[in-house]
Amino acid sequence: MAKKLLMQKVNISSNLCAKLCFPLERYGYKLLEILNNENRWHSKIVCNILGKDSTQYVSTTYAKRSDYLRLLETTTYLTCNNKLSPRIARIYPNDITAVCCYVGEFLSHYILNNSANLSPSIASVCDYLKDLNLINLGYKKFVIPTIVKEAFYLEDAVACDFVFLPKTKTALPHLAKSNIEFNYGCGIEDPHIWNFRILQNKDRSQALTTDFDYFTENVNYFWEMGYFYATLRWFKKSHFSLGHEAEKVLLSLLQKEGLKSEFMFWLGALSGYCGYKDSLRSFLTADEIVQPELKEQYKMLRFLDEKVSCLARELCKTKK
Numbered sequence: 528m529a530k531k532l533l534m535q536k537v538n539i540s541s542n543l544c545a546k547l548c549f550p551l552e553r554y555g556y557k558l559l560e561i562l563n564n565e566n567r568w569h570s571k572i573v574c575n576i577l578g579k580d581s582t583q584y585v586s587t588t589y590a591k592r593s594d595y596l597r598l599l600e601t602t603t604y605l606t607c608n609n610k611l612s613p614r615i616a617r618i619y620p621n622d623i624t625a626v627c628c629y630v631g632e633f634l635s636h637y638i639l640n641n642s643a644n645l646s647p648s649i650a651s652v653c654d655y656l657k658d659l660n661l662i663n664l665g666y667k668k669f670v671i672p673t674i675v676k677e678a679f680y681l682e683d684a685v686a687c688d689f690v691f692l693p694k695t696k697t698a699l700p701h702l703a704k705s706n707i708e709f710n711y712g713c714g715i716e717d718p719h720i721w722n723f724r725i726l727q728n729k730d731r732s733q734a735l736t737t738d739f740d741y742f743t744e745n746v747n748y749f750w751e752m753g754y755f756y757a758t759l760r761w762f763k764k765s766h767f768s769l770g771h772e773a774e775k776v777l778l779s780l781l782q783k784e785g786l787k788s789e790f791m792f793w794l795g796a797l798s799g800y801c802g803y804k805d806s807l808r809s810f811l812t813a814d815e816i817v818q819p820e821l822k823e824q825y826k827m828l829r830f831l832d833e834k835v836s837c838l839a840r841e842l843c844k845t846k847k
Contacts, residue, residue, distance in 0.1 A: 549588040573585060575629070586624055587626075588623060597740075616628050634725050645772055645776065646776050649777060655734040656714055659712070660713060660747075665711065668706060669702055672798050695839070714743060749788040750798070752781070753793055755777070759774050790835070
């Protein structure tokens with residue numbers, strides 16, 4: 528058993544060095560585990576590490592210096608605005624690496640271990656996003672999210688006759704030309720369930736993100752909620768009951784928020800599905816969708832296409 532664990536450590540270290548390398552031992556750290564998915568190792572490596580003082584830290588090593596500098600800039604910006612963010616303990620500019628104090632437990636792990644706190648945990652994510660969104664909050668003209676716009680032209684890239692999201696593709700440009708304004712402020716363009724952590728302070732659950740690769744000053748809070756809602760499907764896949772309950776909690780927070788908020792929520796949900804290009808290409812190139820998982824995603828995308836386009840048309844009518 529000990530030999531097997533040792534081999535796993537060696538394999539992890541070998542894979543780590545093959546992609547991005549932060550010399551942990553040179554600075555007195557010990558690798559505990561790699562936290563991000565291997566498919567992102569070409570751009571960054573996030574590791575749970577142990578310091579000389581036996582304190583846990585998280586190191587993030589970037590491929591691009593611009594991404595490293597953006598992390599430093601964003602965390603400083605949030606701290607200056609009294610918003611919760613990871614505290615940087617040390618920086619290693621020559622290695623394009625920042626080491627932060629270990630903070631919180633992954634949201635998904637926390638929910639599994641504390642199912643009774645599911646509702647306040649989900650609500651705390653929304654509270655966190657809403658708090659961030661207050662920074663530079665103001666009305667701006669509607670802009671079609673880039674992630675959705677790219678999906679509109681996916682059929683051109685694979686040279687097929689299938690029109691992807693036909694109703695939304697027609698409705699959103701009309702809304703963009705209508706001069707209807709929405710609230711936009713600071714936030715993250717990738718509010719995925721895997722990107723959140725939970726801090727338990729006394730009797731209070733407090734959420735935060737440690738992933739600021741897609742931090743922006745132009746995002747709508749309800750769009751973020753919708754995107755987050757869409758990503759709950761990955762949690763629901765292995766923990767159906769808890770995932771379904773989490774979805775219900777989010778939908779309950781949307782009630783009585785108005786047409787604009789409802790539209791942005793479902794547009795965010797659509798955006799959460801549009802991020803997976805491989806699945807979308809499968810829809811476009813398949814003669815018949817037979818895989819159960821793809822079939823379910825396609826069914827949801829058809830629902831979202833109808834829902835978003837219907838709400839967009841209603842908004843355009845209110846402007847007349």
